[in-house]
Amino acid sequence: MKKLLLKYKSVIKFILTFLAVYVVLSFSYKLYLDLSTGTDYYPDYVTHAVAQQTAHLLNTWGYHSQVLPHLDEPTMKLILNGKYIARVIEGCNSVSVIILFVAFILAFSGKFKVTVIYILSGSVFIYVVNLIRIVLLSIGLYHYPQHEAILHTVIFPAIIYGLVCFLWLVWVNRFSKIATNK
Template structure:
């Protein structure tokens, strides 16, 4: 058993670090969600912000867009040209995806400065891509309502998770300590 642990020490360290960071950030985010209900922003600050920014971008692209709090669930209704198209829920704010991204980068850590800068810039990039994804999804649903299920469950998750994968591969190949050992 000891031989296996020594042999796979780096894999075990990666998995343990990833799980600890992921669980810590996820629990912190869960507490944030529990204690943010009923405060100034509905349903929570980040979801509210994403809804407002989506509305602004859609209006910029020429779509008469409005957002309204959903009366029956913690979400925000997205109304385009008078048509209720979608709801912005907590899962739409990209925080869970950013937590996944951050956990991986920290588990494959590099130099502290590189890690911090990559986590911050990657998090911002994922947030922006997610925002554009919501806007494109809304436009797609508006013009092709019969394709909304396919767009929402296949195409647009592929965009955000594809971006996470590309960032991970860039990180591992350019900045992680693992790559430095192989050079």
């Protein structure tokens, strides 16, 4: 047994580090959501900001859009050219995806400064791409509502998770301790 543990020490370290970081960050995020009162920024600050920034980008791209608090659930209603298009929910704000990204990077950590810079820049990049993804999804739903299922459940999740996988691959092959040892 000891021989196996020594043989797979790096794998075990990766799994334990990933799980520990993921659990701590997920618990912290859940606590943040539980403490969000939604009085000033409904339903929570990050989701509210994503909804507002989505509307701003849509307006910049020539659409008339607005977001309104949903009366029946903790979401924001996205209205595009007077038509209710979608709900911006907590799952749309990219925080859960960023938590997954950060847990992986820390589990495959490299030099401290490079790790911190990569986490910060990668998180911002994920957030921005997510905003653009929501804007494109909204435009797609407005013009092609009959394709809602494929747009929302296949294409647009593939964009965000594909980006995260790409950033992980870049990290492992360029900046992690594994890459520096080669």
